[in-house]
Amino acid sequence: MEEIVNPTQAKFAPITDAPGKFTVEATAGKARAAKLETAHGPVETPVFMPVGTKATVKAMLPEELKDIGAQIILGNTYHLHLRPTSELIKSQGGLHQFMNWDGPILTDSGGFQVFSLSGLRKINEEGVEFKSHIDGAKFFMSPESSMEIQMNLGSDIIMAFDECVEYPAEKSRIKESMDMTHRWLERCKAAMTRKESLLFGIVQGGLDIELRRESLKQITSVDLPGYALGGFSVGEPIHLMHDLVKEMGHEMPEEKPRYLMGVGTPLDLILMVDAGIDMFDCVMPTRVARNGTLYTWQGKISIKRSEYKNDPSPLDPECECYTCKNYSKAYLRHLFVAGEILSSRLNTIHNLHFYLHLMKKARKAIQDGVWESFRDHCLARFS
Amino acid sequence: MEEIVNPTQAKFAPITDAPGKFTVEATAGKARAAKLETAHGPVETPVFMPVGTKATVKAMLPEELKDIGAQIILGNTYHLHLRPTSELIKSQGGLHQFMNWDGPILTDSGGFQVFSLSGLRKINEEGVEFKSHIDGAKFFMSPESSMEIQMNLGSDIIMAFDECVEYPAEKSRIKESMDMTHRWLERCKAAMTRKESLLFGIVQGGLDIELRRESLKQITSVDLPGYALGGFSVGEPIHLMHDLVKEMGHEMPEEKPRYLMGVGTPLDLILMVDAGIDMFDCVMPTRVARNGTLYTWQGKISIKRSEYKNDPSPLDPECECYTCKNYSKAYLRHLFVAGEILSSRLNTIHNLHFYLHLMKKARKAIQDGVWESFRDHCLARFS
Numbered sequence: 001m002e003e004i005v006n007p008t009q010a011k012f013a014p015i016t017d018a019p020g021k022f023t024v025e026a027t028a029g030k031a032r033a034a035k036l037e038t039a040h041g042p043v044e045t046p047v048f049m050p051v052g053t054k055a056t057v058k059a060m061l062p063e064e065l066k067d068i069g070a071q072i073i074l075g076n077t078y079h080l081h082l083r084p085t086s087e088l089i090k091s092q093g094g095l096h097q098f099m100n101w102d103g104p105i106l107t108d109s110g111g112f113q114v115f116s117l118s119g120l121r122k123i124n125e126e127g128v129e130f131k132s133h134i135d136g137a138k139f140f141m142s143p144e145s146s147m148e149i150q151m152n153l154g155s156d157i158i159m160a161f162d163e164c165v166e167y168p169a170e171k172s173r174i175k176e177s178m179d180m181t182h183r184w185l186e187r188c189k190a191a192m193t194r195k196e197s198l199l200f201g202i203v204q205g206g207l208d209i210e211l212r213r214e215s216l217k218q219i220t221s222v223d224l225p226g227y228a229l230g231g232f233s234v235g236e237p238i239h240l241m242h243d244l245v246k247e248m249g250h251e252m253p254e255e256k257p258r259y260l261m262g263v264g265t266p267l268d269l270i271l272m273v274d275a276g277i278d279m280f281d282c283v284m285p286t287r288v289a290r291n292g293t294l295y296t297w298q299g300k301i302s303i304k305r306s307e308y309k310n311d312p313s314p315l316d317p318e319c320e321c322y323t324c325k326n327y328s329k330a331y332l333r334h335l336f337v338a339g340e341i342l343s344s345r346l347n348t349i350h351n352l353h354f355y356l357h358l359m360k361k362a363r364k365a366i367q368d369g370v371w372e373s374f375r376d377h378c379l380a381r382f383s
Numbered sequence: 384m385e386e387i388v389n390p391t392q393a394k395f396a397p398i399t400d401a402p403g404k405f406t407v408e409a410t411a412g413k414a415r416a417a418k419l420e421t422a423h424g425p426v427e428t429p430v431f432m433p434v435g436t437k438a439t440v441k442a443m444l445p446e447e448l449k450d451i452g453a454q455i456i457l458g459n460t461y462h463l464h465l466r467p468t469s470e471l472i473k474s475q476g477g478l479h480q481f482m483n484w485d486g487p488i489l490t491d492s493g494g495f496q497v498f499s500l501s502g503l504r505k506i507n508e509e510g511v512e513f514k515s516h517i518d519g520a521k522f523f524m525s526p527e528s529s530m531e532i533q534m535n536l537g538s539d540i541i542m543a544f545d546e547c548v549e550y551p552a553e554k555s556r557i558k559e560s561m562d563m564t565h566r567w568l569e570r571c572k573a574a575m576t577r578k579e580s581l582l583f584g585i586v587q588g589g590l591d592i593e594l595r596r597e598s599l600k601q602i603t604s605v606d607l608p609g610y611a612l613g614g615f616s617v618g619e620p621i622h623l624m625h626d627l628v629k630e631m632g633h634e635m636p637e638e639k640p641r642y643l644m645g646v647g648t649p650l651d652l653i654l655m656v657d658a659g660i661d662m663f664d665c666v667m668p669t670r671v672a673r674n675g676t677l678y679t680w681q682g683k684i685s686i687k688r689s690e691y692k693n694d695p696s697p698l699d700p701e702c703e704c705y706t707c708k709n710y711s712k713a714y715l716r717h718l719f720v721a722g723e724i725l726s727s728r729l730n731t732i733h734n735l736h737f738y739l740h741l742m743k744k745a746r747k748a749i750q751d752g753v754w755e756s757f758r759d760h761c762l763a764r765f766s
Contacts (some may be wrong), residue, residue: 116458338466342442
């Protein structure tokens with residue numbers, strides 16, 4: 001029963017061992033349409049990456065993700081490290097084969113979850129000791145072990161291990177932390193030995209523009225195939241994030257992909273594409289779908305509302321997704337009220353389709369030279 | 384928002400208004416391969432009908448049911464009557480359109496659930512007063528209202544409203560009840576005015592062969608397009624059900640479909656096909672799938688067991704289902720332990736595929752003249 005899958009014979013082995021090529025194909029102001037090559041195929045940007053925390057995008061099959069246009073998905077290092085462990089996934093041929101997804105995978109570093117989910121932690125220069133949120137067992141994670149875990153998973157894009165500072169925090173605290181994140185990045189790069197994977201560095205610096213610029217300088221002093229903005233979605237007022245990324249998002253290297261971690265709403269995505277960001281991920285569209293909240297071009301819908309009880313119309317008449325083409329609001333409300341699994345499925349299909357097609361349309365608008373009017377149309381409808 | 388769908392314009396309107404033709408195509412002893420025409424297409428027997436209690440076969444899409452060979456599904460009158468109500472479903476174009484299933488649907492009469500789920504009930508010649516298991520609201524159901532509800536749903540096969548006697552029960556109690564079920568059947572037939580639907584009568588009589596034969600005589604004295612055996616799966620020792628159906632199943636009219644309600648395991652199905660039964664339904668394959676129990680040709684598997692932690696092999700190497708072709712036991716165990724929705728989905732696909740293909744193989748074996756060897760092969764593996 002303990003047969004091991006040889007990773008080199010894995011069903012979804014990397015198709016290239018020299019990934020990382022990044023091509024900006026069109027621009028409109030700071031917004032860009034680009035393409036990033038990974039070991040499991042290209043990613044066309046701007047792109048939204050559905051979150052598959054525990055080796056599954058909740059309620060979805062890989063084929064369904066492909067059908068609605070998902071190009072790349074995200075896995076969570078913290079969760080997979082605790083259960084089923086990265087060693088187990090490696091023994092099963094890596095994360096692609098384990099979960100039957102043949103496209104690109106990005107994994108976070110575990111840093112964010114260590115800070116957000118683990119109640120008890122001790123942090124020092126070496127790394128972080130923390131307790132599992134599942135059973136309280138003690139773990140230690142360092143830049144080196146985060147790299148090892150992500151290499152075990154066989155990720156196409158590996159995120160550097162960083163410290164994510166709470167909000168609000170003193171400037172001195174943020175400064176110390178971002179300096180350590182820089183030193184940790186050097187250790188991540190030294191530990192990264194898997195040539196099929198791309199290591200992305202993470203810019204920190206809280207909500208202070210000076211510190212952000214200093215962190216950007218530090219992080220980009222390490223030559224890497226991509227850079228991210230981390231440390232948002234920690235409770236700060238959303239307009240502060242908008243202002244900051246508008247100010248300095250486009251100062252990130254032009255010739256490398258720019259990834260804004262953990263953001264956001266449809267409105268956030270359009271604003272941040274306009275600020276020069278290429279890549280996004282967020283649990284929101286999948287999480288709120290399971291709670292009955294649906295994004296439409298007419299605004300957000302809470303499907304449990306009694307006004308939809310007898311409503312034979314689709315969620316969104318402008319939507320081409322499987323859910324909208326085949327089911328009424330009345331049926332979706334019934335499924336939600338009855339607590340049926342199909343409710344989570346149909347809602348998730350719709351919300352992810354909405355996000356993925358929003359980015360697809362943004363890309364086309366940039367390429368077609370109509371970004372500004374598309375952006376303004378979106379802002380008017382989402383605001 | 385209160386727009387009403389005209390049922391005659393429903394997406395999945397009946398394709399014939401003269402259904403009911405039943406053709407026995409091959410026999411092997413008492414076992415038969417046959418075909419039943421319904422308003423939404425033919426049903427080839429022996430057949431297993433997946434249970435879609437609340438207008439959804441839990442965790443499954445209609446297209447997935449088709450893919451694994453489902454021909455006809457079952458809906459539960461009791462549940463749909465309480466929520467979202469049959470009037471609402473009628474206003475939405477009927478159950479087929481509401482749930483996006485274009486194949487045949489059989490609905491039970493509500494009788495069984497009134498007895499099994501509703502704690503408080505008062506029964507008399509007129510019908511049954513009962514309290515909703517959801518909120519305690521009082522309802523009254525009679526042969527006439529059961530017919531009306533099922534006609535509202537637009538069912539292709541409508542089951543007569545019967546009383547299901549508890550086990551064990553006195554002979555006099557069983558006799559009185561089955562006599563009333565007979566009188567109720569006459570009222571059901573009189574109330575059935577929808578020519579696209581087929582009304583099936585239900586034979587009762589507990590576990591007493593004499594009473595069963597008497598009930599069979601009563602029920603078949605009403606000319607109907609099909610007959611069922613009800614009143615099993617109420618806690619009786621399973622071998623008593625086997626013995627009784629073996630004894631009298633084939634005494635049911637040869638030229639009409641024979642349906643054994645609420646049964647059973649793969650072993651039950653093979654034994655009861657051998658006794659002359661054509662149609663089956665049971666919540667077991669879908670319910671136990673969600674609890675991590677999988678049927679395979681090597682026996683039942685509890686996927687949560689730690690022995691499967693590192694097991695890269697499929698659930699069943701003899702199985703051609705989507706789950707077995709694409710996922711390992713290690714992954715399925717991980718999903719189950721992590722409580723992921725995908726666990727219910729992949730497990731349900733496998734178990735339903737197992738049941739549906741078991742009946743498909745049984746049909747082919749009867750047609751090919753190799754039923755006895757197929758039956759014995761199954762019994763050896765399932766016993």
